[in-house]
Amino acid sequence: MKWTDIAVAAVFYFSGMLAYADNFSCPNGAIVSTGDKIATVEAKCDPPAFKTNDMSAPMHFNPEENPCYKSGEPYTWLKKEPYVEWIYTEGSSLQHILVFYQGCLREVRTGGFVK
Numbered sequence: 001m002k003w004t005d006i007a008v009a010a011v012f013y014f015s016g017m018l019a020y021a022d023n024f025s026c027p028n029g030a031i032v033s034t035g036d037k038i039a040t041v042e043a044k045c046d047p048p049a050f051k052t053n054d055m056s057a058p059m060h061f062n063p064e065e066n067p068c069y070k071s072g073e074p075y076t077w078l079k080k081e082p083y084v085e086w087i088y089t090e091g092s093s094l095q096h097i098l099v100f101y102q103g104c105l106r107e108v109r110t111g112g113f114v115k
Contacts, residue, residue: 024098024108027088032098036105038084041098048086048098 023033026045036044084100099107 022108024088024096027090032105034105034108038100038103038105041086041100041105045088049089050087052085052087053083 023031024045025031028044028046030044032041032044082102086098086100088096088098090096094110095112097107097109097112098105099109
């Protein structure tokens with residue numbers, strides 16, 4: 001009985017945490033991956049439920065650290081917003097958060113519920 005109580009408690013504890021992925025299946029069925037440019041994701045996916053911009057993030061740009069940058073490519077695709085989150089909802093409550101940094105999809109978070 002003691003082990004089942006611990007197992008049940010662990011399931012509830014870890015179910016509230018965010019999960020991370022490298023791919024996201026857009027509501028329209030298209031798939032985007034970390035490393036895609038924000039313009040590519042915008043073209044493939046439907047508009048998100050919410051968009052947030054954090055203009056307080058540092059504005060330095062190091063091409064070697066950005067997986068979206070290809071050598072010799074102009075920086076014109078880089079948007080002015082250094083840190084952007086797009087929030088999609090699945091069904092009525094589950095959230096998927098796409099995190100862009102320096103114009104590049106860096107993280108796909110799944111978890112959290114809409115209130």
